[in-house]
Amino acid sequence: MLRFIASQLTMPLFFKISIFFFFVSTSLSSSPLEYNHPLESLTLFELTQVTNIVKNSYFPLNVTFHYVGLNEPNKQLVLSWLSSTHHPSLPREAIVITRIDQKTHEIIVDLSSVSILSDKIYNGHGYPMLTLQEQTAANELPLSYPPFISSIKKRRLKLKEVACQGYPVGWYGEEKKSTNRMVKVICYYLDGTVNLYMRPIEGITIIVLLDQMTIASYIDRLIVPVPKANGTDYMGSKRRRSSHESNSIKIVQPDGPSFTLDDGNTVRWVDWKFHVAYDMRAGIIISLASMFDDDKGEFRSVMYRGFASEVFVPYMDLTEEWYYRTYFNAGEFGFGLCAVELEPSKDCPENAKFIDGYFISQDGTPGKMPNVICIFERYAGDIMWRHTEDAIPGEKYFSFISKNLELQIRKIRPEVGLTGLLEVRGSIYTHSDQIKEEVYGTLIAENTLGAYHDHFFTYHLDLDVDGHENSFVKNNLKTRRVIHKSSPRKSYWTVVSETAETESDAKIQLGSSRGAFEMVVVNPNKKTEIGNEIGYCLIPGGSATSPLLSDNDYPQARGGFTKYNVWVTPYNKSEKWAGGLYTDQSHGDDTLAVWSLRKIKNKDIILWYTFGVHHVPKQEDFPIMPTLSTGFELKPTNFFQHNPVL
């Protein structure tokens, strides 16, 4: 993948190229659904059906496809499919989000009857995910736009060395409903390097209307030196050799991997069984995770579904060209859509198995993304799913993200690794002593400011702990004082449990909660033989961070789901996206934070967990940021009668 990029240096937005490169025509390998797992992602054949059905229905109108995914059967249906012995085929449906005649359509397609089941026009705030094609088109507009060409001349730069990148515009309190999908386009100067993002051309703001694909506004406000970005070439061939290089190191499994991956993408490994799927928006989805209990001689459910619902990335730079940069990576760009092919032995070790992803591009052409997910065992005896997402357009800092959902024996450990390129601002400063004003970041190289920003990762975790009716329990560790000299000790701590009745009881801001506690999803209808409640515990990692933006700030209203690290909601098939279904230009009126006071005790509940990092850039992050890994754990808590490894 990197080699390909190296040979395409003059192309703008090289990250996106890696995706287009692997487009496969549907005529090559389309086939009807071969397996009958009800949660299996849509196949190439099914995606072709979807395109044909929707296009035919609107012919000759132009339909642009923004999202196509499996409209999975109701949970009860899936659970009865799972418990039946013959696994009957369930109806297959697709959910399609399109723009037709400048309106957003939410279309449900029934693939068995080859027909449209419903077609709803969405009139609320917010727009669907951007498509890759419209971003590319928007990025090319300035290059032939005379005012931009003259701005480049004025800066004594060469036009052929310029590449541009569109960014979502967000929402900043405009009361009138937005009637236009748009991006702000920012341009960069290559000048013989691949690391164009280290050389922003500051001072120019270009607004592009996406449905019309025209430039609606052009402002050239000020001239700032383009950073020299010396030594920022991260390609192998140009890298300086370290004085000592390390020897190669390999993982070997002489008898092959211990897991099986059947054609329906069900993974079986040691005592675990679960399903893996690819989705254009969520990227990787783990479903129906259950564990074989030797004592009981049966599989016991742990998680109905788990995936990364949103990643919110607000920047803290208030200058004209920066204030709006407050990204929602899943809702605006789609994790799955930005995925890149994983290279065997490079992104994933020798012992990995790979899963392909299938998606649909703006014009309806279905495509295959080979090897977007890999599965392998690690030395410690654990297993890890690695899923690398690259090229989230408009978010270069975040341009490489790998997500690992790791299932050790019994534990589930989702992890994210942040790396890639910092998003930097050109500046007049060459030394920090010169800086006397607020610059909203760290001077990380000459003329280069690394802007302060946050990353908040929100996971949707539909735990079904030994059944789907569960409760959320907070076990508070409380200090008790010893009175009347009843013991030589003066204190100890004990556990006082509270069960959340409603959603509002379960909101937890970890950074500000004094005292110690455990957070457990329990099954109140089952107990262990000696009478303990069966549960799975949420173990936060080191990044239980809360937002620092004020509650009334517009980006924070849109990202309101980050206010608490933990939320618990009752199951609702339509509540998948913490930032709402239509995130681009959203007003925050359809987020996890506005879903409300429903009862959650002894119900089918969803645990939402947000962790994050406040990033103060350092010189070490320049020009490419070392991987920062963080995550959390889900751990059995009196789920088993005893340590199940024995």
Add this chain to the structure above:
Amino acid sequence: MLRFIASQLTMPLFFKISIFFFFVSTSLSSSPLEYNHPLESLTLFELTQVTNIVKNSYFPLNVTFHYVGLNEPNKQLVLSWLSSTHHPSLPREAIVITRIDQKTHEIIVDLSSVSILSDKIYNGHGYPMLTLQEQTAANELPLSYPPFISSIKKRRLKLKEVACQGYPVGWYGEEKKSTNRMVKVICYYLDGTVNLYMRPIEGITIIVLLDQMTIASYIDRLIVPVPKANGTDYMGSKRRRSSHESNSIKIVQPDGPSFTLDDGNTVRWVDWKFHVAYDMRAGIIISLASMFDDDKGEFRSVMYRGFASEVFVPYMDLTEEWYYRTYFNAGEFGFGLCAVELEPSKDCPENAKFIDGYFISQDGTPGKMPNVICIFERYAGDIMWRHTEDAIPGEKYFSFISKNLELQIRKIRPEVGLTGLLEVRGSIYTHSDQIKEEVYGTLIAENTLGAYHDHFFTYHLDLDVDGHENSFVKNNLKTRRVIHKSSPRKSYWTVVSETAETESDAKIQLGSSRGAFEMVVVNPNKKTEIGNEIGYCLIPGGSATSPLLSDNDYPQARGGFTKYNVWVTPYNKSEKWAGGLYTDQSHGDDTLAVWSLRKIKNKDIILWYTFGVHHVPKQEDFPIMPTLSTGFELKPTNFFQHNPVL
């Protein structure tokens, strides 16, 4: 190692046997010091010298040896040795802690002149570490003590199936200075299992005076059923097979490891260089860690020394036989003394190299502990030091601990893994519904309570960031409100730095500190080319836990160093042990918490970091606890001009 234990089931205290087993007579391999690294641990030859010098000096008195370690040269001397080209041999000295005639002696031995430099009698509170031999002797006393034999008969148990274990008695406010070293001995019932610790014989308290090796007090208070402990045999041969076993997985380095380990135990790996040493109390010590900077063409210092200074483990059970169980694992037992041999391909992977440890037993006999430290590279390209400690007598829950000090490129990541056997209390209860009183724990099996407890790990980190005069800086992330509509945004955050002037400015309790901040050790005398302060940042892990015991409780006074997660002190050669040099029966008058208000700005400073876990036992922890890993990171912060991997 485990195989050995399996064949010695009738022996009490099988964990300790593994240590005795590898004693090597000094006549076999003693030799004079061959290398001249000033921080190299004492060799067998030197330990033999120490024994002879001290024993001769006190002949014919009986001398018991509690600790012998390198009395390292002054830091300035070590640093000039390091920077000189010919590395002259520095004087070798040993520090020896002995009991002679029921008094604690602190003796400095000069190995070059083969003489005693100083000999100080310690009269304060607290005693040196327990020796392995005296623990074994104490544990055997009850087995021939008539009142105990009759207690066992009264319980209808077989004496030959009983094994005992001594525990430190702590301090509970007695004002008179203790004049006796003692342990309380608790007994367990084997009855054909190796997992004796799951079968405590409750109700009996036996106080043994260690210097006299006599039983001073015997109480048989009540009879409680001995837990059945069914299915608790953790030995391989008796383990039930899981329905699916995983295939073997190996790490292979065709060209061998990338690091070198010279005879003086200096490790060189990629850009890192550092020294590894074994110590009877600290276990593993990493010293003189520095990184080669390609830009500057020289090694730059990062850490003068790092090691785990103390682990404080208070239990929360106030019953007569339990209230005193508040252990200090390093100060009472010694990490290094409790280390076990690491088995190649089992404890450490195929590509590991091993380091031996040398120590001295109670009677002065020097011994070799082979393979107590291993070093290997991991798949991610990082390197890890693994150090396994087993068999901390008196602390079965903690009986297996492995500590990993991991140096990735640039980062230093100390980690601990907790596993081993829970310390359980026998109980009348067989189902949690029967429990109507405070039982101080979780019913984890029939008649078996897992007591609530904490583990606090305190690290001593003598960072020398690019030189030894450093400052401790707190970078506070502060929310700023936007006023006068100067931006469409309403808020952002920025960084406000505070430099600690004195020790009291640098005390940080992470759980209760509102707001976000970074903690950085900077070198205020050096800056990067673009003017940023050069530093290393402390990144807490998920376990930045604070104590829940009340401040005036005796165990908390002794473990007062856990009150803050971060302390910074000026360098002082004698301040190595967070809980004081003499921890057994200490009163808390020589801990990190009482060291005071000294200046720390632009000084040679030590960063002390404490993290911990509150452990509410679960059924999954029975009968052997799955590994719980936790730790923290030290990460460069504008230490380099740019990402050094490029």
